Amino acid sequence: MGGAGFPTRVKIEPNPQMRKDILIVNGCECEPYITCDYRLMLERGDQIIAGVKLARRASGCSRVFVGIEDNKPEAIEAISAAISRSRHSDGIRVVPVKTKYPQGGERQLVKAILNRNVPTGGIPPMIGVVVLNVATAAAIAEAVLADLPLTHRVVTVTGEAIAKPGNYNVAIGTSVGRLIEFCGGVTQKSAKVVLGGPMMGIAVADLETPVTKTTNAITVLTKEQIGRAKFARRQTPCIRCGRCLAACPENLSPTKIAHAVKSNLLDVAESYYINACTECGCCSYVCPAKIELTGYIKTGKIFLARQKKMIPQ
């Protein structure tokens, strides 16, 4: 139930080629504004730990770390208390990690907790690590212990233009429009509805779009937030300041990749590891020239996948 929606079975089943030893449970929110995992940790700590124990057993991991950002002391306390209450929970430890974006990315969390690097373009099992979201752990407990299918998930409905922001337990399949209506509708300042958070979210073209098991948030942004305000600055040429390089958590060169995509040199973009980009949006956010680097990189990834026939034309 994390943002990427990778199948849990594939993550946790034993694989002789990639032996897993450490299970990291991700209690860090993906993006600013989102608090669904935080609420889940406060309200369903016992269920999360029950799911963590099942995942540990299935994956064969000997050590478990629950990573929670240090600006959430109540969640750290709630999960620590759930671990102490639970039987056979030895080896499960809460690790407070620094609050920063994108700490919720699995590669960043592995680095923060274990000080180990996941290879560029690789996945955590390559270094013996499995990363599961807290919501996934709770869903595992519900499926295995209560024999219930996955019908609901907690969604953060947020943004400066939403009337009644909050976390809601939403039936999968509910339309975005119905959910916004339930939250009191939008204010006059609303300009864009985004599935996800303000950094990585995708704009919704149709309010009939349904909530899925990976919809962690719906964010309603204002004109000022999306840069459409009357006096918002326009894009200007790159001044080679290097801020995008310094901001990239994957140590990529966003400006070079974006330039290669603009010039339609997809093989060059690939040689700069375009596919290792996690689309976190940090490069675009810090760029003083307001260049939509992440947009170019996302487009380049799609073109490259089409070229390799991984997705239909």
Ligand code: SF4
């Ligand atoms: S979006 Fe930009 S900063 Fe984030 S991983 Fe991709 S290139 Fe790096």
Ligand code: SF4
């Ligand atoms: S942050 Fe913007 S202006 Fe600076 S090097 Fe990167 S693309 Fe160029």
